[in-house]
Amino acid sequence: MKATSDGVFQGENPLHAALPLAILQICVVVVLTRVLAFLLRPLRQPRVIAEIIVWRHYARPVAIGRSSAFINTVFPKQSLTVLDTLANIGLLFFLFLVGLELDLRALRRTGSGALAIAVAGISLPFVLGIGTSVVLQHTVSRGVPTGPFLVFMGVALSITAFPVLARILAELKLLTTDLGRMAMSAAAVNDVAAWILLALAIALSGSGSPLVSLWVLLSGVGFVASAFFFLRPLLGWMARRSPEGEPVKELYICATLAIVLAAGFVTDTIGIHALFGAFIVGIIVPKDGPFAGVLLEKVEDLISGLFLPLYFVSSGLKTNVLTIKGGESWGLLVLVVATACIGKIGGTVLASLIVRVPLREALTLGVLMNTKGLVELIVLNIGKDRHVLNDETFAILVLMALINTFITTPVVMAIYKPARRGPPYKNRAVQRANPEDELRMLACFHSTRNIPTMINLMESSRGTRRRGITVYAMHLVELSERSSAISMVHKARRNGMPFWNKRRNGHGDGDQLVVAFETYQQLSHVSIRAMTAISDLNTIHEDIVTSAHQKRAALIVLPFHKLHQMDGHMESLGDEYQHINQRVLRHAPCSVAILVDRGLGGAAQVAASDVSYNIAVLFFGGRDDREALSYAMRMVEHPGIALHVLRFVPHQSGGTSSGGNNRAADDAFLTDFRANVADGNDSVRYEEKAVGGKAEIVEVINAVGRCNLFLVGQETACVPLVDRSTDCPELGPVASYLALPEFSTVASVLVMKQYDPTAEHYDLVEEVADVAVDIDTPGPIGASSRRP
Numbered sequence: 001m002k003a004t005s006d007g008v009f010q011g012e013n014p015l016h017a018a019l020p021l022a023i024l025q026i027c028v029v030v031v032l033t034r035v036l037a038f039l040l041r042p043l044r045q046p047r048v049i050a051e052i053i054v055w056r057h058y059a060r061p062v063a064i065g066r067s068s069a070f071i072n073t074v075f076p077k078q079s080l081t082v083l084d085t086l087a088n089i090g091l092l093f094f095l096f097l098v099g100l101e102l103d104l105r106a107l108r109r110t111g112s113g114a115l116a117i118a119v120a121g122i123s124l125p126f127v128l129g130i131g132t133s134v135v136l137q138h139t140v141s142r143g144v145p146t147g148p149f150l151v152f153m154g155v156a157l158s159i160t161a162f163p164v165l166a167r168i169l170a171e172l173k174l175l176t177t178d179l180g181r182m183a184m185s186a187a188a189v190n191d192v193a194a195w196i197l198l199a200l201a202i203a204l205s206g207s208g209s210p211l212v213s214l215w216v217l218l219s220g221v222g223f224v225a226s227a228f229f230f231l232r233p234l235l236g237w238m239a240r241r242s243p244e245g246e247p248v249k250e251l252y253i254c255a256t257l258a259i260v261l262a263a264g265f266v267t268d269t270i271g272i273h274a275l276f277g278a279f280i281v282g283i284i285v286p287k288d289g290p291f292a293g294v295l296l297e298k299v300e301d302l303i304s305g306l307f308l309p310l311y312f313v314s315s316g317l318k319t320n321v322l323t324i325k326g327g328e329s330w331g332l333l334v335l336v337v338a339t340a341c342i343g344k345i346g347g348t349v350l351a352s353l354i355v356r357v358p359l360r361e362a363l364t365l366g367v368l369m370n371t372k373g374l375v376e377l378i379v380l381n382i383g384k385d386r387h388v389l390n391d392e393t394f395a396i397l398v399l400m401a402l403i404n405t406f407i408t409t410p411v412v413m414a415i416y417k418p419a420r421r422g423p424p425y426k427n428r429a430v431q432r433a434n435p436e437d438e439l440r441m442l443a444c445f446h447s448t449r450n451i452p453t454m455i456n457l458m459e460s461s462r463g464t465r466r467r468g469i470t471v472y473a474m475h476l477v478e479l480s481e482r483s484s485a486i487s488m489v490h491k492a493r494r495n496g497m498p499f500w501n502k503r504r505n506g507h508g509d510g511d512q513l514v515v516a517f518e519t520y521q522q523l524s525h526v527s528i529r530a531m532t533a534i535s536d537l538n539t540i541h542e543d544i545v546t547s548a549h550q551k552r553a554a555l556i557v558l559p560f561h562k563l564h565q566m567d568g569h570m571e572s573l574g575d576e577y578q579h580i581n582q583r584v585l586r587h588a589p590c591s592v593a594i595l596v597d598r599g600l601g602g603a604a605q606v607a608a609s610d611v612s613y614n615i616a617v618l619f620f621g622g623r624d625d626r627e628a629l630s631y632a633m634r635m636v637e638h639p640g641i642a643l644h645v646l647r648f649v650p651h652q653s654g655g656t657s658s659g660g661n662n663r664a665a666d667d668a669f670l671t672d673f674r675a676n677v678a679d680g681n682d683s684v685r686y687e688e689k690a691v692g693g694k695a696e697i698v699e700v701i702n703a704v705g706r707c708n709l710f711l712v713g714q715e716t717a718c719v720p721l722v723d724r725s726t727d728c729p730e731l732g733p734v735a736s737y738l739a740l741p742e743f744s745t746v747a748s749v750l751v752m753k754q755y756d757p758t759a760e761h762y763d764l765v766e767e768v769a770d771v772a773v774d775i776d777t778p779g780p781i782g783a784s785s786r787r788p
Contacts, residue, residue: 001078015073018082025083028074029309044409044536046167048373049402051312075317087314088274090307091378093299095275096260098163098375099282100292102188113355114182118189120351121369122158125343126197129157132339139328140392148205152383155197156397157340160190161373161405168371168409170479171536173543179361179416183368186348191375195279198379202272205386219270223263224280231259232284239291248294256285256295273382308374315381323392324399336400344370364416371408372401425552428590428755431630431669432554439469439634442553444544446476446573450559453600453748455520457557459611460635462526472551473517475532476540476580537576541583542764549589549765555631556588560596560731560739568745570596582730585714585753587764591627594730596739596749600709611640613708618701618734619647621666624713627754629669632711633677636684643684645673646704648718651692662717694719698737707747710738714753 005017014020037050075083133141133153141149165187169175175184203216238252263277285292324333345366352362380397383389389397427437439461443454454473462469521528533543548556561577562570572578585592600613617632619625629645636643647670678684689700698721714732721737728736735751737743 001082015076018079021074021076021079022082022086024074025079025313026086026306026310029313030306033309033312044171044413045406046164046171046373048161048164049406051309051374053402071317075313080314080317083310083317084314086307087311090303091311092264092274092278093257093260093303094308094374095378096278096282097296097300097303098191099279100285100287100296101163101166102191102283103287104283105287111185113352113357114185115189116355117182117348117351117365117369118186118193120347121160121186121344121366122190122193122347124347124350125158125340126154128339128343129154132157132336135335136332136393140332140396141390144388144390144393145205148201148383148386148388151197151201151204152379152388155194155201155379156376156383156400157336157343158190158197159194159372159376159379160187160344160369161371161375162187162191163375164373164405165368165371168368168412170534172409172412173535173539174412174416179365179368182357183365186365186369190369194375194379195276198382199272199276201388202382202386205383205388216271220267220272220276223266223270223277227263227280227284231263231281235259235281235284236286239286239289242289242291242294244290248291252291253295253298256281257299275378312377315377324395329392329396333396333399336396337403340400340404341370360416364412367408367411367415370404372405376401423552427552427554428757429627429630430555430591430634430752431627431754435630435633439555440472440551440553441469441555441557442472442474442544442548442551443557444474444476445559446577449563450595450597451517453595453597454557454559455517456600456611457595457750458520458526458528460613460615460638460641461631462638468526470527471517471529472547472553473528473530474544474547475530476544477532477534478540479534479536537580541580541587544580544584545587545589545764553590555591555593556584557593557595558584560594562596562739564598564745568741570739570741578728578730585730588753588755589765591755592753593631594714594735594751594753596731596735596751598744598746598748600748611638613640614642614644614706615709615711616644616646616704616707617711618716619645619666619670620713620734621648621717622662622713622715623665623754623756624715624732624752625717626666626669626713628711628713628750628752629673631750631752633673636677636681639683641683644704644707645678645684645686646700647686647688648697648700649688649690651690694721697721701737702743710735710747710749712738712749712751714751 001016001018001021003017004019005012005014008014015024033047033051036053037047040050130150130153133150136153137144137146137149162184165183166175169180169183174180199220200217203213203220235256238255242248242252260278260281263281264274265277267277267280268274285295324330345363348366348369349359349362352365353359357365377398380389380394380401384391384394427440430439441458441461443458445451445454458469458471517528517530520526531547533540533547535543544556544558547553558581560570561574561581562572565571581594615632615635617625617629619629632643632645635641674686678686691697691700697718701721712732712734714730714735716732716734718733720733722733722740728739731739731749731751735749738747738749
């Protein structure tokens with residue numbers, strides 16, 4: 001095949017040329033993989049499951065077109081060499097990424113318990129794998145070389161997929177728990193041991209004499225030693241010349257990637273495998289500073305997104321899954337799956353119990369360590385290419401890997417639910433008996449668009465009390481399949497909470513958004529601690545709620561799921577972001593505010609001396625309206641804030657309604673407000689308006705005039721002001737109208753929902769009086785904060 005075609009107008013079929021055919025193959029594979037991964041998301045399965053299924057889909061003879069012209073057209077035999085080359089280049093750099101994720105210093109710090117678990121998790125399945133290989137050799141694997149086959153079977157059953165395990169742990173919010181850290185430490189040891197065993201298996205699988213295998217092994221050892229003694233100082237020199245806050249030089253990136261390719265060439269020449277060299281280079285890259293992180297970001301999307309899926313299809317096109325037929329083959333499949341589970345889970349559980357891990361945690365750890373993935377498939381493919389595994393044995397082991405990985409997430413979710421504990425606390429709302437108490441706030445944001453308004457809201461809310469406001473600014477980041485997202489989660493705090501960014505410790509390089517909050521703290525009297533929560537959007541509300549409880553927050557501020565556009569309209573970020581707000585409202589341990597951001601103070605932080613806002617409170621009555629006014633009372637302490645309180649008093653048949661108890665509480669609250677805040681204060685204006693229906697309420701609201709921020713309760717005593725069925729029930733009857741572009745394109749809205757201790761709650765945090773939780777009160781930048 002020639003490289004490019006002259007085009008259809010020249011009478012040529014583009015699919016008869018290598019480049020356009022490769023482009024079509026990549027597009028087909030990526031689309032199929034992504035669609036299947038999307039369909040598997042409700043089952044919380046890692047993307048590797050979708051890639052394995054796509055692989056099996058193309059495995060002859062059951063693909064979408066073995067009986068049609070599809071496979072022969074899109075994946076003709078003459079294109080397989082190009083496809084294999086692209087797939088193996090992707091695989092080469094993927095193993096480099098796997099090595100980048102492994103930190104040898106962390107391995108050296110591995111405790112004796114995790115080391116014992118890792119050794120047991122390798123040894124028992126390896127021994128059982130050898131026993132199973134004897135059965136296979138007498139049934140479906142007759143004639144294969146005995147020594148290499150025993151080692152390949154042992155490695156196939158004992159391996160743990162480190163990247164897939166990290167993704168599952170992060171998905172289940174276990175990565176930063178004691179269980180997760182032990183699993184990751186044991187899996188890292190397991191990964192290194194598996195590659196050593198694989199190198200041994202490859203050396204033994206050569207067709208030459210035992211002396212040749214010995215030379216291959218010794219040469220491999222020499223390569224590893226040379227990499228540590230010569231390549232590591234070079235990579236360290238480049239890492240040291242890439243300081244924090246400055247871009248990494250393109251020359252260093254190019255040189256490192258070239259070293260990866262060269263190392264792959266050397267190990268392939270030795271006779272081990274090109275992947276082995278790339279993996280070793282990834283391990284020896286220094287993990288301090290931004291160098292490793294930049295390498296990860298430069299390589300991962302192209303490799304994981306485009307080239308790696310080709311490996312699954314390339315393998316699938318050479319595989320015949322229908323070789324598993326008849327009772328004997330299916331019985332062997334059951335035997336292999338049972339042996340893998342018993343060996344890995346049993347060995348891990350026994351070692352865990354010996355080091356005094358509780359039974360439930362030990363069983364969970366065993367299931368987690370039984371995770372297989374791409375590395376397993378690489379081992380199997382190498383075995384097949386070396387003619388150690390025939391088609392039937394290969395298909396059996398692939399199905400074993402698929403089954404074991406697929407069951408990991410649901411089984412762990414069923415048997416292990418880690419308890420979230422926090423101390424009880426009293427100040428769960430802005431309205432409180434002693435207004436002089438410190439106000440603790442958790443302010444969440446999705447992107448830079450939310451930051452200026454959040455900072456201006458904090459500046460307006462800091463008040464003049466001796467004990468002012470403490471803010472925890474939480475950046476909400478969606479957990480993706482990317483390795484860099486997993487690396488960010490690795491930096492999480494010891495207690496499993498979202499990690500605090502501390503640039504002096506090198507943790508700030510992954511999230512530059514927090515710099516704005518740190519800068520604001522230096523210029524203001526507000527205590528701020530920036531933090532990042534990385535989680536799946538379906539469960540990120542658990543991070544928000546748990547953080548609020550353990551930091552004893554009185555108020556959670558959430559950004560509205562629609563962003564204000566230049567033409568005044570609101571563009572939705574997606575239903576997932578709306579559902580986050582709704583779940584937080586349902587589970588919150590304190591008051592919640594949703595901020596409809598229309599640019600409070602403009603697109604930049606406003607200095608304290610320049611703050612000049614008009615804010616309005618629309619008071620209809622009820623607990624949430626009292627919370628909104630309580631927050632406004634704190635805001636009006638700022639000399640640049642003018643407050644307009646508008647109370648709506650219904651006629652007998654009016655559009656507002658308030659129960660007797662609420663009415664009495666409203667009257668008492670407003671009487672206190674007028675006596676202590678409004679009287680004699682030129683910045684406060686209080687009005688009462690009698691209204692008789694929705695039209696009159698809308699008319700009064702529209703007549704408020706220039707206003708930068710409206711404060712209103714969520715469950716307020718008012719009829720809905722929007723005729724059509726609102727798509728934002730979390731805003732309530734009044735704010736749903738205020739959020740319409742027809743009402744205003746400049747006024748932001750803060751919707752308040754007060755914590756009600758008498759209501760039914762769906763608590764995510766178990767309150768334990770004697771639990772010790774560090775609330776991490778932020779202090780001045782550079783000061784040491786308390787640590788458990």
